[in-house]
Amino acid sequence: MDFQGRNRMRMNVQCDRLSSLPxxxxxxxxxxxxxxxxxxxxxxxxxxxxxxxSMPHVSLSSEDFSSLTKFSKFVTHYFRYRxxxxxxxxxxxxxxxxxxxxxxxxIFHYTNASYVKELTMTCSQEQKIEFPIDSLDxxxxxxxxxxxSRSGYPITIITLPKYHFMVPPLTxxxxxxxxxSEESCVSFLSLCEKLENVTLNKCSITxxxxxxxxxxxxxDLKLENGTWQSKAVKVLAPQLKNLIIINCDGEHLISAxxxxxxxxxxxxxxxxxxxxxxxxxxxxLCVSNPDKSDAAKIVDVFQQLNNVKFLTLSLExxxxxxxxVELISHQPSPFTGLTSLKIYPEVVSEQxxxxxxxxxxxxxxxxxxxxxxxxxLISREVFTQPKVSLSFMLRTYYSKxxxxxxxxxSYM
Numbered sequence: 001m002d003f004q005g006r007n008r009m010r011m012n013v014q015c016d017r018l019s020s021l022p023x024x025x026x027x028x029x030x031x032x033x034x035x036x037x038x039x040x041x042x043x044x045x046x047x048x049x050x051x052x053x054s055m056p057h058v059s060l061s062s063e064d065f066s067s068l069t070k071f072s073k074f075v076t077h078y079f080r081y082r083x084x085x086x087x088x089x090x091x092x093x094x095x096x097x098x099x100x101x102x103x104x105x106x107i108f109h110y111t112n113a114s115y116v117k118e119l120t121m122t123c124s125q126e127q128k129i130e131f132p133i134d135s136l137d138x139x140x141x142x143x144x145x146x147x148x149s150r151s152g153y154p155i156t157i158i159t160l161p162k163y164h165f166m167v168p169p170l171t172x173x174x175x176x177x178x179x180x181s182e183e184s185c186v187s188f189l190s191l192c193e194k195l196e197n198v199t200l201n202k203c204s205i206t207x208x209x210x211x212x213x214x215x216x217x218x219x220d221l222k223l224e225n226g227t228w229q230s231k232a233v234k235v236l237a238p239q240l241k242n243l244i245i246i247n248c249d250g251e252h253l254i255s256a257x258x259x260x261x262x263x264x265x266x267x268x269x270x271x272x273x274x275x276x277x278x279x280x281x282x283x284x285l286c287v288s289n290p291d292k293s294d295a296a297k298i299v300d301v302f303q304q305l306n307n308v309k310f311l312t313l314s315l316e317x318x319x320x321x322x323x324x325v326e327l328i329s330h331q332p333s334p335f336t337g338l339t340s341l342k343i344y345p346e347v348v349s350e351q352x353x354x355x356x357x358x359x360x361x362x363x364x365x366x367x368x369x370x371x372x373x374x375x376x377l378i379s380r381e382v383f384t385q386p387k388v389s390l391s392f393m394l395r396t397y398y399s400k401x402x403x404x405x406x407x408x409x410s411y412m
Contacts, residue, residue: 023051031057035078036064053082061094068099072106079110087140090118099125112139120145123155130156144170148177154204157184172197182207182230189215200226210234211250223248245271265346270297273304280307286314288346295324302334309337315345315357315380322359329361338370344378 026048030038035058042049060078065071082088091114093107104121111119117140123129125148148155154177170192180188182205189195195215199222205211206229213221214236221240223233226248233252235243240256244263252264253272260279264271265286283305290298298317305311321328343358358377367373 026051027056030055031059034059034061034064036060036074052078056087056089058088058090059092062096062099063094068095068097068103071095072103075107075110079114082114088114088116090120091116092120094122094124096124099123099129111141115140117141118143120147122147124149124151125155128156139169141168141170143172143174144168145174146176146178147174148179150177154179156180157188168192169194171195174199174201175203176201177203179204179206181205182209182211186212186214189213193217196220198222200224202226205229212236222246223252268294270294270301273301276304276306278307280305282310283308284312285317286312286346287317288314290316290320292320292323295320295327299327299331306334306336308335310340311335311338312342312344315343315378316347318343318358318362321362321365322357325359325361328365331365333365333367333369335366335373336369338367338373341366341373341375343376345380 030041030051033041035052035055038052038055042052060071060075062068062071065074091107091111093104095103104123107121119141123146146155156179168191171194173189173192173195176199178200180203185205189198195218197220198213198215198218201222201224204227209230210232211228211230212234214234216238218237218240220242221235221237222244224244224246228249231250233248233250235252235254235256237256238258240259242261243254243256243259245252246263246265247267251269251272253274254262254277255275257275257277258279259277261282262271262277262280263284265284265288267289268287268291270287270290271285285301287294298321345357357379363375367375
């Protein structure tokens, strides 16, 4: 056999290997590649030639094109020839530069026509952009992620009067770098009747009234680095299981009788819990710079957490209570079933106090009703010790946390 014949045989074997791959594996491989490159890869195998038409997971980016006009034409061409080829499960779109609102709105239209279930759209725009929330007349969409510009302008969502608004079947909503009015946000959340998971990260909610998140089916809610013009945020969610609030403005009132996990971190404010939370088992409560007048509020919050089993507190809260022991000297411990208490400093500086940070009165107040509870306390000296790496400190911390110290104290 001549040299050219051997080359042809080798190429045929390689092509056969690609062609013999199962569809699921091919789709999995192509899901990691932007759609423009998928077209180029289609020459590798005759069987791959038209698989772009039926890909269940598609990624599009305007950065792969020399202009937004070419990107728009490509998107139009793609959806024109694939809409009748089966459902598109997930779509990821990245749009950069100066673009008109009709580009994302057109993608929303294609999303609806292709019965997309998961849509992630990132708009790194260089100018202010507004698009109406009522353009989201989705038929099958279950998960929507909308991310605005990290360095430029956020996406501004507005609502327009529309009486034939189709209720989207969304179960998961993730907004990041998005600006909305209180009215628009509350209205949209209430219209999404099937919502279970909501994340608002680095979002701005405008309006001077009380911002209310009221949803009967919500199970997971995350508010992170939020800017609210209103002074109070009210969470009313009868089926809420997990709540995370990190560095958000204002006072947060929580009414969630089925809550099982709460993570709350703030510089000064404390959560307001008007009623007991009987299902709550895990709490991480961190206030880095509490006001001296907040000691009584901390005691009030503790009274609503009596069923907690795993409790993590910032050292700053412990220090505030230690300076106000008269508030707890004649009160029984609020925690009756505590199994783990972890305390760590949120602020580490040369001006921060060192040494014994937890008074005996506070220790007894927290642990007297939980005789089998383990206590792990990390002192600030750990953070200021030379030649101690952060990874070593964390490994030591978690190994301590896994140990069992019956009502004892472990210092690091």
